[in-house]
Structure formats: C-alpha cells, structure tokens
Amino acid sequence: xxxxxxxxxxxxxxxxxxGFGGSMTFIKKLTASGSATLSFVNGTDGVVLDDTYKEYxxxxxxxxxxxxxxxxxxxxxxxxxxxYNVAKTTTSFQAYHLESDAYAGIEYNxxxxxxxxxxxxxxxxxxxxxxxxxxxxTLNFYNPSSTTxxxxxxxxxxxxxxSGYSQNFFVAGYGNTTSAIDAIRFQMASGNxxxxxxxxxxIA
Numbered sequence: 449x450x451x452x453x454x455x456x457x458x459x460x461x462x463x464x465x466x467g468f469g470g471s472m473t474f475i476k477k478l479t480a481s482g483s484a485t486l487s488f489v490n491g492t493d494g495v496v497l498d499d500t501y502k503e504y505x506x507x508x509x510x511x512x513x514x515x516x517x518x519x520x521x522x523x524x525x526x527x528x529x530x531x532y533n534v535a536k537t538t539t540s541f542q543a544y545h546l547e548s549d550a551y552a553g554i555e556y557n558x559x560x561x562x563x564x565x566x567x568x569x570x571x572x573x574x575x576x577x578x579x580x581x582x583x584x585x586t587l588n589f590y591n592p593s594s595t596t597x598x599x600x601x602x603x604x605x606x607x608x609x610x611s612g613y614s615q616n617f618f619v620a621g622y623g624n625t626t627s628a629i630d631a632i633r634f635q636m637a638s639g640n641x642x643x644x645x646x647x648x649x650x651i652a
Contacts, residue, residue, distance in 0.1 A: 472505065475648045480641035482514065488648055489529040490630040497630055499593040501650030506587040506632075508605060508646055515639030516577040517610040521568040522587070522634045524599070524623055529631035533566040534599075538621025540570075546613040557617075564624060570637065571603045572617045576610035582644065583607035585617075592629035599623040 476495050478486045488506075490497035497504060511520055523532035540560045545552040560570045575583045585605025592599050603619040623629060634646060 471652050473501070473650045473652070475650055477645055477647045479645040480511070480643055483641045485633050485635040486641065486646055487529055487631060487633040488646075489525075491528075495648065496650060497592060497632070497648075498628070501652060502591050503651040504589045504592060505649040505651055506589070506646055507649075508583060508585045508587075508634075509644055510582040510584055511575070511644035511646075512582045512642045513575050513577050513636050513639055514642040515636065518575045518577065518639060519570045519573040519637035520575060520583055520605070520634070521570045521637050522632060523566075523568045524592075524629045525631035525633070526625060526627040526629055527631075529633070532568070532631070532633045534623045534625050534629065535564050535566050536562045536569055536621055536623050537564055538562045538569055538619055540617065540619045542618070543616045544609070544613050546611075548612070560619070562621065568635070568637070569619065569621070571619050572605040572607050572615070573637075574609045574611065574615065575607045576612075577642070578608075581608040581610070589629075589632070595626055595628055597626065599625065599629050 476488060480486055488495045488497055524534045525532045526534060538561055541556045543554040562569055572583045583605055588602045590600045600622045606614060606616045609615045
C-alpha cells in the first residue's frame, strides 16, 4: 500500500521515497564493563564522526554507575582525542517525581550550566547504583565537522535517582569552536561505568 500526496509517492511498501527524508545509519556500539571512559574517535575502530553525516545521534542504554549518586558527563575533542577540552556554553533544566508521590517539580538548574568552560558537561546526576537503578537517554550532535560554525547539541536523559525518584534532565548548548570536532568521551564524574552501552548513529 502506498501513501501518495499531490501525485507524489511518499511511502510505498513501508519504504520512504528518495527526497522525502533522511535515514539513520548505525555506526558503533560501545559496551561498558567497569569502564573508566567510553570514547568515540573518528577513524578508530570503525567510528565515523566526520562530514559523512550532518547530524550524529547517541543513545545511552541502562548506564549503571559503580558509585552511588553519580553524575554522567561528556566532553569533545578537536585533536583526535588527545585532549577533551573544547569550551562550551550550555543551559539545563530538570523534571522530577518522587516514588512516594511526596513531591514533584520542574526547574531550571543553573548548577549544571557551563559558560565558556572547557570542563566536562554533566548530562545527568544523582544516578543510583542499586541493582535496578540506571540512566538512559539521547544526545543529538549537529554538524560536528563544520569549520564555519559552532557545534550545537541537545541532550535528554532520565535516571532512577539515588534518593528514589524519576529525574528527567535536559541540557542544550554549543561547543564554541569552528574547528571540526572528531572525538567525544563519556564518563562518570567519579568512579567507573559499571554497565550499559552507548550506540552511535549517523543521520543523513
């Protein structure tokens, strides 16, 4: 069965016709097992992080910290991963709801903003390390290979917080560089990543 609009076939047999949208291509999966860091470096171990795609999409699946009340963070590199220290300006907010229903809310959280800082950007915090606690979410990174524009990103994650509530954490900002970004590193702010996986996709 086809979907046709104004004489043009958009979908036919479940496939989108050429010119009506991009495709998402799986590139690389990294799995943590007591890992200090997980890094995606262009040209290393099958990783593509260059002008092949204008957008790159990361998924975080059940990231479990070794330490309780942990923060998950990232930084980017313009020198193939030799240094992860690109200046970033970001903004963040969160929504939360306690398991007991005792309180809930949504708020801007300036504590996790960066202002032209080369520090790692926290993209979720307070992650519990009980056996059933973890963090999952996504990161969209836009045109990292551009040598004209700064590099925008949007992060949306949710965790099982150490104090027993669901916490949705949103971060957006940009890497303030016109150099091509060719590597990205993820880590817990303290302790290892006990388990979980990160998948990288390219969007045409």
